[in-house]
Amino acid sequence: xxxxxxxxxxxxxxxxxxxxxxNEATAKEVKTVFKFFADEANRKQRELVGLKNK
Numbered sequence: 719x720x721x722x723x724x725x726x727x728x729x730x731x732x733x734x735x736x737x738x739x740x741n742e743a744t745a746k747e748v749k750t751v752f753k754f755f756a757d758e759a760n761r762k763q764r765e766l767v768g769l770k771n772k
Contacts, residue, residue, distance in 0.1 A: 721750075724750055725750060725754045
């Protein structure tokens with residue numbers, strides 16, 4: 719299962735609600751979701767400035 723699929727499964731489990739996620743999810747689930755968001759933001763920023771994954 720890819721990271722994106724794991725995050726989608728967690729989002730479906732908590733109804734795509736950040737409040738519900740932070741109150742009811744396990745620490746591992748919260749970490750997985752926030753790490754995915756951070757990695758995606760970093761990837762998009764690198765893409766905007768013309769850097770590719772090296």
